[in-house]
Amino acid sequence: MTAKIIDGKEFAVRVRTKVANHVARLKEENHIVPGLAVVLVGEDPASEVYVRNKHISTIEVGMNSFEHKLPVDTSEADLLALIDQLNNDPSVHGILCQLPLPNHLNEELVINSIIPSKDVDGFHISNVGLLGTGQKSMVPCTPLGCLMMLRDHHGSLSGLNAVVVGRSNIVGKPMANLLLRDSCTVTIAHSRTKNIEELCANADIVVAAVGRPEMITGDWIGKGATVIDVGINRIPHPTIEGKSKLVGDVDFETAKEKAGAITPVPGGVGPMTIACLLANTLTACCRANGLEEPEGLTA
Numbered sequence: 001m002t003a004k005i006i007d008g009k010e011f012a013v014r015v016r017t018k019v020a021n022h023v024a025r026l027k028e029e030n031h032i033v034p035g036l037a038v039v040l041v042g043e044d045p046a047s048e049v050y051v052r053n054k055h056i057s058t059i060e061v062g063m064n065s066f067e068h069k070l071p072v073d074t075s076e077a078d079l080l081a082l083i084d085q086l087n088n089d090p091s092v093h094g095i096l097c098q099l100p101l102p103n104h105l106n107e108e109l110v111i112n113s114i115i116p117s118k119d120v121d122g123f124h125i126s127n128v129g130l131l132g133t134g135q136k137s138m139v140p141c142t143p144l145g146c147l148m149m150l151r152d153h154h155g156s157l158s159g160l161n162a163v164v165v166g167r168s169n170i171v172g173k174p175m176a177n178l179l180l181r182d183s184c185t186v187t188i189a190h191s192r193t194k195n196i197e198e199l200c201a202n203a204d205i206v207v208a209a210v211g212r213p214e215m216i217t218g219d220w221i222g223k224g225a226t227v228i229d230v231g232i233n234r235i236p237h238p239t240i241e242g243k244s245k246l247v248g249d250v251d252f253e254t255a256k257e258k259a260g261a262i263t264p265v266p267g268g269v270g271p272m273t274i275a276c277l278l279a280n281t282l283t284a285c286c287r288a289n290g291l292e293e294p295e296g297l298t299a
């Protein structure tokens with residue numbers, strides 16, 4: 001048996017279309033245009049590509065996009081001043097500060113200076129706490145995208161065994177919280193976990209978010225399990241010298257022979273992350289204006 005490939009690109013188009021339709025309605029009925037501000041400090045080429053993609057996608061769904069590119073030696077005070085300005089700007093409903101930040105900037109401090117209602121990354125400690133206690137919050141984009149694909153595939157997640165491999169604040173921990181809220185039995189596995197392969201092999205759902213290229217192979221996957229691959233790793237191309245290749249944390253070729261469904265890399269979780277950023281910006285805009293929230297686009 002070979003797995004159903006969960007097409008994140010196609011799914012993301014569906015999400016973006018829903019967002020675009022809702023944005024059009026907001027414009028017509030309420031004369032409101034949701035706005036997303038993206039802050040990039042420094043000139044990391046990968047970050048520039050992401051920020052550029054976010055900008056294009058934001059415009060495509062009819063939202064306002066405000067890009068703020070700051071030099072790599074920007075002081076913490078200047079960055080905090082910009083965030084303060086965006087916090088107080090009524091045309092900005094979502095603020096994303098691209099991570100990682102240069103070393104001289106305190107990431108936690110910067111993230112926690114974003115007003116929680118505009119924190120479309122869901123990284124602010126208030127949003128983390130709200131999610132952890134099952135209250136309404138902004139939910140991190142990557143785990144939200146994974147949840148949408150899982151719900152779509154399974155219908156209900158209630159009672160399923162889920163293993164999240166990786167314990168990061170941006171993916172692993174919020175993913176585990178979301179799955180728990182959908183009544184999965186959740187295990188968070190990491191580099192010190194004993195019998196990690198066996199643990200994964202007994203799971204109905206494996207979410208891989210470790211950042212190690214192709215670490216999770218087919219023998220870690222139970223027959224018919226759903227595999228969500230969050231990893232985005234650039235490795236040297238196996239056959240073409242001087243070229244690189246994008247792979248996930250899952251060894252796709254062997255895992256797809258065991259899994260019931262699996263997300264590819266690229267074209268899986270990545271496109272959903274950007275789609276969920278747009279969904280979160282729309283949600284933040286609706287909440288800010290006391291309007292009904294979009295259906296099916298929140299956790």
Ligand SMILES: Nc1nc(=O)c2c([nH]1)NC[C@@H]1CN(c3ccc(C(=O)N[C@@H](CCC(=O)O)C(=O)O)cc3)C=[N+]21
Pocket residue numbers: 050096097098099100121141232246265266267268269270271272273274
């Ligand atoms: N504050 C903050 N929020 C983020 O959400 C955030 C961030 N910082 N820093 C960097 C990471 C990375 N990230 C990606 C989004 C989309 C793709 C994506 O669409 N990937 C394509 C492939 C793109 C390619 O070819 O390189 C895919 O998987 O199909 C990847 C990575 C968001 N991030």
